[in-house]
C-alpha cells in the first residue's frame with residue numbers, strides 16, 4: 343500500500359490564510375519548503391481521504407489524475423476536510439475522458455447534508471449520475487474501491503459522527519486518525535475485536551508540542567504517545583508499525599525541520615506535503 347500526504351496543515355493552512363503572525367511571516371519567506379496545505383491523503387492513486395478546498399492545488403502540485411480516484415472517504419464535514427462545491431465540475435463539458443466514470447463518496451449524515459447543500463445550485467443531473475454517496479457511521483464495516491474499511495468514532499465534535507478509518511488491502515492496514523482528540527476506549531476494543539493490526543498509523547498532531555487542545559478535539563505529541571501506548575496494549579499494532587503525525591496548526595510553529603526533529607525525538611515521523619510512504 344502507498345500513502346501520499348497531499349496536505350498536512352490544520353484548517354487555516356500554513357501560512358494561515360488570513361494570518362501575519364511571526365510563524366506565518368517566516369513560512370511566507372520560504373513557501374516552497376514550509377507551506378502546508380489543508381489535510382488530504384491519497385492511497386495507491388485511487389482512494390482519497392478527505393477533499394479539502396486545496397484538492398485542485400494538490401492535483402497540480404503532485405501531478406495527480408483526480409479522475410482516476412474511485413472512492414473518497416470523508417472524515418467529517420469541516421471545511422478543511424470537505425469542499426463539496428467542487429464536484430459540480432466532475433463531468434459534462436467540464437471533465438472529458440475521465441478514467442473512472444463513477445466516484446463513490448463515503449461520509450456521515452452531516453457530510454451528506456453538506457454535499458447536498460454545496461451542490462444543490464449547480465450540479466447537473468448527468469454529473470450527479472457519476473457521484474454515488476454512501477452514508478456511513480461509526481462502528482461500521484464496508485468495502486470501497488477494493489479496500490476493506492472500518493469506520494470508527496473520532497473524539498472531535500458533538501455535532502456529528504466524525505470518523506476515523508482503518509483501511510486494509512492485501513494484508514496491509516492503514517489507521518488514519520484525523521481529526522480527533524484522545525479516542526474513547528471503544529475505539530480500541532472495536533479494532534482489537536476485529537483483529538486489526540495496523541502497519542502505518544497516521545495521527546492528528548494539531549497541537550504538536552504546544553499547549554494541549556483546551557476542547558480535547560485535537561492531539562499533540564503528548565496525546566500521540568498515549569494513543570501509541572494504547573494501540574500496543576490492545577495488540578492493534580506490530581513491532582515494526584510506523585507512526586506518522588500530521589494536521590499541524592500555524593500556532594505551533596510547524597516548520598519542516600523543527601517538527602521533524604520534535605517528532606523524531608518521540609519516535610514519530612512528521613508528514614509534510616507530498617510525502618509518499620510505501621508500506
Ligand SMILES: [Zn+2]
Nearest residue numbers: 352353422521
Ligand atoms: Zn481539520
Ligand SMILES: [Zn+2]
Nearest residue numbers: 361363366592
Ligand atoms: Zn499565523
Ligand SMILES: [Zn+2]
Nearest residue numbers: 418420498521
Ligand atoms: Zn475538524
